[in-house]
Amino acid sequence: MRFVVKIVKWLLGLIVLAVAALFAWLYIAPPELIRVGSGYSAKIVCSNVFIA
Numbered sequence: 001m002r003f004v005v006k007i008v009k010w011l012l013g014l015i016v017l018a019v020a021a022l023f024a025w026l027y028i029a030p031p032e033l034i035r036v037g038s039g040y041s042a043k044i045v046c047s048n049v050f051i052a
Contacts, residue, residue: 026034
């Protein structure tokens with residue numbers, strides 16, 4: 001039973017580390033499509049503000 005708990009803790013730690021690495025990668029070097037999407041959404045919001 002202790003062995004199973006040890007493996008589960010190890011796997012949970014690995015999953016947490018993988019998620020943290022994913023968020024770090026997205027923060028440091030976001031894909032180009034995310035940059036384009038965020039720029040386009042900012043343009044739409046600004047256009048709506050200045051028209052209204």
